[in-house]
Amino acid sequence: MPEGHTIHRLARRHNSLFAGHELRQSSPQGRFAASAAHLSGVRFDRVDAYGKHLFYRFAGGRVVHVHLGLYGSFVDGPQPAPEPRGALRWRIEHDDAYADLRGPTACELVDDDAVDRVLARLGPDPLRREASPDEVWRRLSRRSIPVGAALMDQAVLAGVGNVYRAEALHVNGISPLRPAASLSRAEFDALWSTVVTMLKAGVRAGRIVTTVPSDRSRRSGPARVEDAHYVYRRTDLPCRRCGAAIVSSTIAARTAYWCPVCQPGG
DNA sequence: GCTAAATGTTGAT
DNA sequence: TCAACCTTTAGCT
Numbered sequence: 027m028p029e030g031h032t033i034h035r036l037a038r039r040h041n042s043l044f045a046g047h048e049l050r051q052s053s054p055q056g057r058f059a060a061s062a063a064h065l066s067g068v069r070f071d072r073v074d075a076y077g078k079h080l081f082y083r084f085a086g087g088r089v090v091h092v093h094l095g096l097y098g099s100f101v102d103g104p105q106p107a108p109e110p111r112g113a114l115r116w117r118i119e120h121d122d123a124y125a126d127l128r129g130p131t132a133c134e135l136v137d138d139d140a141v142d143r144v145l146a147r148l149g150p151d152p153l154r155r156e157a158s159p160d161e162v163w164r165r166l167s168r169r170s171i172p173v174g175a176a177l178m179d180q181a182v183l184a185g186v187g188n189v190y191r192a193e194a195l196h197v198n199g200i201s202p203l204r205p206a207a208s209l210s211r212a213e214f215d216a217l218w219s220t221v222v223t224m225l226k227a228g229v230r231a232g233r234i235v236t237t238v239p240s241d242r243s244r245r246s247g248p249a250r251v252e253d254a255h256y257v258y259r260r261t262d263l264p265c266r267r268c269g270a271a272i273v274s275s276t277i278a279a280r281t282a283y284w285c286p287v288c289q290p291g292g
Numbered sequence: 293g294c295t296a297a298a299t300g301t302t303g304a305t
Numbered sequence: 306t307c308a309a310c311c312t313t314t315a316g317c318t
Contacts, residue, residue, distance in 0.1 A: 029299050057311095078300075096300045097312045113312070129312040131301060180301085187299050234299070258299090279306085280300085 028094040030077055030185020031228025034153045036100055037075035038229075040082075040125060043102060045072045049118045054110035061135040062116060065090070070118070077151045077184025081141055089141055090116075095131030102126070148184040152222045153229065157183075159218045166206050166214065173209060174202025175278035186221060190228075192258040192283045193236035194220045202282045203292030241266050257283040 049070050051062040069085040082090040092098075107124035110117065116127040127133060149165055150157035165182045166173070176182050177191045186194070195202050198217050200209070209217070228234050235254045242253040256266055261274040265285040274283045286292065 032299075093301075094299095095311065096298060097310095098300090099312085115311090131311065178300095189299050228299095 028078060028098065029187035029190055029225075029228070029234070030075075030151065030153055031225050031234065032094070033078050033080055033185070034075045034225075035229045035232055037073045037080060039102065040073050040100075043123045043125065044070050044118060044120065046070070047120045049120055051119075052110075052117045054114040054117065058116050058133050061090070064135070075151075076145060076154070077148050077180055078187070079144055079148070079184075087138060089136050089138065091132055091134050091136045091140065091144065092116075092127065092130055093132035095129070098128065098130035100125055100127050148180055149182045151184040152218070153185055153225050159215070162218065163211065163214050167209065167211075169206040171206055172203050172277055173200060173206040174282050176206040177202075178278045178280065183221070185225060188280045188282075189234050189255065189258045190221060190224055190236075191280075193234075193256055194224060196257045196284060196289060197236070199288055199290075201286075201289040201292030202277050202284055208291075237266070257285060259283065 047070055048067050049065075051066040053059040053062040065084055065088060068088070071083045071085060073080055073082045078093060080092040082092065084090070102123060102125035104123055105119070105121060107117065107119055107126075110126075113128060114126055115130060115133050118125050150161050162183045166176050169176045169182070174191060174195065177186050177195070178188070191202065194217060197220050198213065200213060200217065224234075224236055233254070235249045237249060237253060237256055241256070242249060257272050260272045260283060262271050264270070265272055265288060268285065268287045270285055270287040272283055273286050274281050276282070284292070
């Protein structure tokens with residue numbers, strides 16, 4: 027289940043396992059079969075992550091664009107790969123390892139122009155070195171929509187999804203209902219810093235853990251599932267900071283969660 | 293076994 | 306604003 031951290035972690039993993047290899051490719055489910063056959067045996071150069079998009083670059087300028095959507099997932103492992111079962115969209119493999127893709131919104135063979143068109147729609151990605159907070163501020167501060175909607179807009183910044191939206195706004199005491207343009211530059215800078223830190227932690231951990239140990243029910247050890255978030259999916263449960271009941275409402279077509287006391291102004 | 297929901301996006305109404 | 310799409314899983318019966 028993917029926000030930007032998942033995508034960047036996959037890029038690192040797949041570069042480490044597969045970059046520079048000629049890969050056997052297949053699509054047991056059939057929907058990517060022609061392209062997989064076309065690319066089978068072609069050298070895989072590397073994969074790049076931008077926001078929630080992956081671009082697998084092959085020799086000859088061919089690119090596979092993958093977007094996991096809400097349900098897509100990759101799994102990998104050493105050979106021998108298991109017998110394909112279920113809806114397996116894309117399998118890539120060499121003599122030592124395989125990776126399987128299921129359920130993506132997009133898995134398509136594209137050219138460089140199509141890559142550019144996707145990138146042109148995206149705002150800066152906080153996980154990329156060149157990401158400019160000034161540019162995100164420009165894009166965010168002129169929007170009249172709620173900040174909870176702006177954070178989910180991949181044209182403002184690329185990679186934040188529903189969990190990081192809820193958690194980053196909570197940590198900064200900002201209601202998702204506040205107009206994006208009402209944030210001060212100081213509030214934005216703090217929010218940006220939180221988003222970068224949270225996404226990086228997610229890449230490292232391989233899952234979203236936004237709470238710090240002192241805010242959890244137990245003192246030490248890895249965060250339990252129910253301890254990993256401050257507000258996400260915690261409707262009616264007490265806020266970890268103030269005890270008020272967490273509320274939820276649909277913002278930008280997704281369920282938003284926040285503490286009405288710690289995050290006033292909505 | 294069935295249903296709804298899920299860390300997402302697009303395109304039609 | 307809403308439905309469609311892709312798949313798995315949790316929570317029911």
